[in-house]
Amino acid sequence: MIAVWLVATRHGPFSATTVSDLYLYGAYHDLLVGHGAVPYRDFVFEYPPGALIPLRLAGGDDQNMSLLMLGCAIATQLGAWRLGGPRAGWLMVVLPVLAGALVRTHFDLFATALAVVGLWLVVAPPSPRRGVVELGFAVLALGAMTKLWPGALAVVAVAWLAGRGERPVALRGAAVFVLVALAIGIPFAAAGGFPSAMVRFHLDRPVQIESTAATVIEVVGGSYVTGDPIRPDRFKSNGLDGGAADAIGVLSTLALVGAALAIVALVARRPGRDAPLLAALAITLAFVCFSKVLSPQYLCWLLPLAAVAAGRGALLGPALVAAAALTTQLWFPTRYFDVVNQHAWAVVAVGVRNGLLLLALAATVRALARSPRRAAAGPSSG
Numbered sequence: 001m002i003a004v005w006l007v008a009t010r011h012g013p014f015s016a017t018t019v020s021d022l023y024l025y026g027a028y029h030d031l032l033v034g035h036g037a038v039p040y041r042d043f044v045f046e047y048p049p050g051a052l053i054p055l056r057l058a059g060g061d062d063q064n065m066s067l068l069m070l071g072c073a074i075a076t077q078l079g080a081w082r083l084g085g086p087r088a089g090w091l092m093v094v095l096p097v098l099a100g101a102l103v104r105t106h107f108d109l110f111a112t113a114l115a116v117v118g119l120w121l122v123v124a125p126p127s128p129r130r131g132v133v134e135l136g137f138a139v140l141a142l143g144a145m146t147k148l149w150p151g152a153l154a155v156v157a158v159a160w161l162a163g164r165g166e167r168p169v170a171l172r173g174a175a176v177f178v179l180v181a182l183a184i185g186i187p188f189a190a191a192g193g194f195p196s197a198m199v200r201f202h203l204d205r206p207v208q209i210e211s212t213a214a215t216v217i218e219v220v221g222g223s224y225v226t227g228d229p230i231r232p233d234r235f236k237s238n239g240l241d242g243g244a245a246d247a248i249g250v251l252s253t254l255a256l257v258g259a260a261l262a263i264v265a266l267v268a269r270r271p272g273r274d275a276p277l278l279a280a281l282a283i284t285l286a287f288v289c290f291s292k293v294l295s296p297q298y299l300c301w302l303l304p305l306a307a308v309a310a311g312r313g314a315l316l317g318p319a320l321v322a323a324a325a326l327t328t329q330l331w332f333p334t335r336y337f338d339v340v341n342q343h344a345w346a347v348v349a350v351g352v353r354n355g356l357l358l359l360a361l362a363a364t365v366r367a368l369a370r371s372p373r374r375a376a377a378g379p380s381s382g
Helices: 002-008 022-034 049-057 062-099 108-123 132-147 150-163 167-191 196-204 212-220 245-268 274-290 296-311 316-328 336-340 344-369
Strands: 224-226 239-241
Touching: 002 062, 022 049, 022 062, 049 062, 049 108, 049 132, 049 167, 062 108, 062 296, 062 316, 108 132, 108 150, 108 274, 108 296, 132 150, 132 167, 150 167, 150 245, 150 274, 212 239, 212 245, 212 274, 212 344, 245 274, 245 344, 274 296, 274 316, 274 344, 296 316, 296 344, 316 344, 336 344
Parallel strands: none
Antiparallel strands: 224 239
């Protein structure tokens, strides 16, 4: 992993950093460290409080962020190996190849490492088991308070544990998750601005230009591009607004809720250890496909979970995720402004990528639905 990381993210064909979030992280680091500002209260901060950890540690420093994310990638690889076996561990080596430099210019692997390690502690903990599952939920809570989406994995884990006859463990895990999330969030709520400022930011921002909803909006027409350098706004990204954009955004959110409920219902009736791993990839795909934002760095969420699913024998969904990652490299980062400027080839490429992710979601849900149901296996004694 280390050798591939150093080559692929610095010298490979996907090593460009013409568009990244390092400048934004540097601005936040300066506000936090240089000016002693309090996030949410003193400045708009769109991430949950856990994101302050990588920002304080590395900020916008290219080298520091790369080293921190490399450490997170190694932790993720170890977790993937324990969940999906050697195949999953070795597949993690291609993460920096498929995702390119964005793995080192965004802090998303910090949340991914927490998600994968937390999932391992819940699903396949070492012996003795008592207390380890609860620790896993605590780790997932920190992940959720960093990038929100690991909270979906906690919901999957609770449903799976309860469905296989371990309801007391599921309830304790859910309680730990809530308590840890509150412990992280309450100090910022007391200081002021959290979570209202963060929630308002995401409710107000337009549909991001690379999202699945944006692909539908492009087909319908009647919308315009927002964000620098087209129409400067406060949302630090490019989106689509006007026309049917708001309505399509709402429909996409409803699709996310429906897909998530279906995945949770499926995993609750499947006691095998493959089920929560497939459900973790499926619900993350749903989050990525149907949220109003689909940034390229979300590949850092998907690829490790895809490696785990592939390690468990579900190959089609992970293969489609890998294809989507390679397709993203067609425009990001070197041709990103072709998307912003609505060049036809770039808009089509984004649509193809989003179609691949939707197919990956369908394939993964199908694999989950075909896993053994509760009637085929008794509850675990663990």
